[in-house]
Amino acid sequence: MATAPKKPTPAHRRALLAALADDKGRVPESTNVRVQDAIWLAHWVTEVTNTGRAAAGARWAGYDGPTFLSINSSGRRVLLTEAGHAALHGATPEGRLPENTPWPTAMTLHRDGLIEFRDTVGTVHPNDGDDGVRGPQYAPYLTAIGRRLATGFPQAHRTPETV
Known part of the structure; x- marks a missing residue:
């Protein structure tokens, strides 16, 4: 078996x-x-x-x-790893991951499509903008899939009256 x-x-x-x-x-x-x-x-x-x-x-x-x-x-x-769980569940209501999210964790979440990198005006970028000198230029935010992973599906939040 x-x-x-x-x-x-x-x-x-x-x-x-x-x-x-x-x-x-x-x-x-x-x-x-x-x-x-x-x-x-x-x-x-x-x-x-x-x-x-x-x-x-x-x-x-x-x-x-x-x-x-x-x-x-x-x-x-x-x-999710423990660090990934902490990062996704520590996101702000706007979806911004915590400032102390480790770089390897952010890269793994990004690879899986759970986060995206945005600049200060909300434009999405393909990576964090780190050029090896100045460090990351863009902040990690939850994608729709990342939010779904952190919070579940809408049907998971139904009340008995709406079922």
């Missing part, structure tokens, strides 16, 4: 990051079956219906429609 991975491989990370980019958190159907099985075994995804309801409960109630894998809070958490 297969064992659940403790840490995501690059393929697992790609699938989980792709799920973050989807409005409903869905793992792409084109994802390799072995990757899907591994992230399911690791409990980084949940099987849900098209409406976001847990598939197991829906099946119990008679549902026999399509289901898909959706990233859950464990899947979001496993994508």
